[in-house]
Amino acid sequence: MKLQAYFTPAEVKATDLTGRVAVVIDVLRATSTMIEALANGARTIFPVATIDEAVRLGQNLDRTATLLCGERKSVRIEGFDLGNSPFEFTDDAVAGKALVMSTTNGTRAVLCAADARRALVASLLNLDAVAQAVAEDGGDVAIICAGREQRFALEDAVCAGLIAERVRRLVAQPVRRNDAAAVAVLLARRYERALLRMLRGTAAGRQLVDAGLGEDLALCADIDRHRIVPELHDREISI
Amino acid sequence: MKLQAYFTPAEVKATDLTGRVAVVIDVLRATSTMIEALANGARTIFPVATIDEAVRLGQNLDRTATLLCGERKSVRIEGFDLGNSPFEFTDDAVAGKALVMSTTNGTRAVLCAADARRALVASLLNLDAVAQAVAEDGGDVAIICAGREQRFALEDAVCAGLIAERVRRLVAQPVRRNDAAAVAVLLARRYERALLRMLRGTAAGRQLVDAGLGEDLALCADIDRHRIVPELHDREISI
Numbered sequence: 001m002k003l004q005a006y007f008t009p010a011e012v013k014a015t016d017l018t019g020r021v022a023v024v025i026d027v028l029r030a031t032s033t034m035i036e037a038l039a040n041g042a043r044t045i046f047p048v049a050t051i052d053e054a055v056r057l058g059q060n061l062d063r064t065a066t067l068l069c070g071e072r073k074s075v076r077i078e079g080f081d082l083g084n085s086p087f088e089f090t091d092d093a094v095a096g097k098a099l100v101m102s103t104t105n106g107t108r109a110v111l112c113a114a115d116a117r118r119a120l121v122a123s124l125l126n127l128d129a130v131a132q133a134v135a136e137d138g139g140d141v142a143i144i145c146a147g148r149e150q151r152f153a154l155e156d157a158v159c160a161g162l163i164a165e166r167v168r169r170l171v172a173q174p175v176r177r178n179d180a181a182a183v184a185v186l187l188a189r190r191y192e193r194a195l196l197r198m199l200r201g202t203a204a205g206r207q208l209v210d211a212g213l214g215e216d217l218a219l220c221a222d223i224d225r226h227r228i229v230p231e232l233h234d235r236e237i238s239i
Numbered sequence: 240m241k242l243q244a245y246f247t248p249a250e251v252k253a254t255d256l257t258g259r260v261a262v263v264i265d266v267l268r269a270t271s272t273m274i275e276a277l278a279n280g281a282r283t284i285f286p287v288a289t290i291d292e293a294v295r296l297g298q299n300l301d302r303t304a305t306l307l308c309g310e311r312k313s314v315r316i317e318g319f320d321l322g323n324s325p326f327e328f329t330d331d332a333v334a335g336k337a338l339v340m341s342t343t344n345g346t347r348a349v350l351c352a353a354d355a356r357r358a359l360v361a362s363l364l365n366l367d368a369v370a371q372a373v374a375e376d377g378g379d380v381a382i383i384c385a386g387r388e389q390r391f392a393l394e395d396a397v398c399a400g401l402i403a404e405r406v407r408r409l410v411a412q413p414v415r416r417n418d419a420a421a422v423a424v425l426l427a428r429r430y431e432r433a434l435l436r437m438l439r440g441t442a443a444g445r446q447l448v449d450a451g452l453g454e455d456l457a458l459c460a461d462i463d464r465h466r467i468v469p470e471l472h473d474r475e476i477s478i
Binding site: 006007008010011148150151152153154157178179180182183186187190201202203 | 245246247249250387389390391392393396417418419421422425426429440441442
């Protein structure tokens with residue numbers, strides 16, 4: 001099994017994904033929030049790149065059963081129903097709803113994975129469930145880190161390494177890793193016993209603390225909080 | 240002092256470099272080869288992105304004092320005088336010459352650094368000299384890893400970390416690092432006692448061994464082989 005990691009979507013070429021299982025990670029916070037929302041009963045999530053696209057799509061959907069969600073610079077987009085804090089996505093707020101979501105890094109990374117044979121959504125919240133799904137699939141794997149503003153983000157690399165290690169333990173065949181996947185595993189071992197402290201030290205973590213959203217970090221560090229594996233089908237993410 | 244690392248040129252925005260000292264790294268092999276060539280008496284190096292550009296520039300220079308150099312897929316470009324193996328750049332071959340050089344990753348990374356206040360060329364061969372130049376300059380630093388085909392390459396990250404650590408030891412002021420620089424330092428500590436083995440394990444290293452160029456790895460791992468700091472001025476690299 002080939003297991004390749006990419007530290008930003010810019011590192012991914014479309015041909016890298018042909019026939020592969022893609023795993024998309026944006027620990028702070030888009031994929032954590034998507035997993036929390038779907039675990040709390042959201043029916044489906046439409047990831048979109050731009051605010052305009054979110055508004056347009058929202059107009060074409062049943063407005064009473066649809067929520068516009070997302071952030072720019074960590075803050076809820078003006079006029080939108082929800083931001084990008086997992087705490088906002090309670091079952092009261094989201095159960096049975098369709099979410100249209102646009103975030104700075106995460107939703108774009110999910111869309112880039114659309115070229116893969118399958119595209120799974122992962123964060124620290126569903127490590128085990130994703131690793132099992134990947135191992136059961138058995139095909140080659142591309143782990144795509146959203147990164148931050150097209151750059152390396154430590155928290156996504158650590159999460160990628162944790163998934164890579166769990167997959168390796170689950171499959172019988174040898175796992176061949178690229179440079180980035182090998183480094184991700186190293187980082188996972190370095191930080192797995194201090195995930196919350198690691199999050200607080202990252203650029204994204206510091207920005208959230210500065211924006212008064214420090215509590216989000218503890219939720220996003222809550223390893224294996226859910227056993228669901230959201231998957232992208234036809235531009236919709238559901239479980 | 241701010242010290243930011245970028246694992247690929249794609250992570251760098253032009254504004255990241257304003258007023259900064261950029262340090263460009265392509266351990267396997269472009270910046271190693273440039274340093275070897277200049278240490279062996281090459282007068283100047285013109286890094287160019289494309290083969291066409293190299294040919295055109297060569298035609299405008301004194302052909303008897305100019306060498307066309309570079310590779311695609313590790314192999315010398317057809318019709319060029321030299322490839323990209325540091326062993327080819329002996330004093331017999333290059334002393335007093337101008338080199339026009341185009342490689343897959345390295346020369347593009349150097350050109351991306353042209354927006355910085357200063358752009359220095361580094362590899363394992365001149366770690367100490369570069370760290371001292373950066374520390375003496377005292378300004379904020381952007382370490383740009385060439386990476387491999389727009390992707391993370393371990394050897395460049397390790398070299399970035401070794402430079403970052405040496406700079407930190409040399410400057411009196413605290414050094415603020417981004418996520419990538421912190422990870423680079425971690426990787427440097429992990430691999431600094433086994434650099435050659437690390438190079439052999441990387442994607443770029445394996446490709447060189449497969450192409451019969453395995454000896455290049457030992458030369459590229461020869462830490463502090465030279466005390467020169469090549470610098471880019473007006474699209475020319477010299478010491």
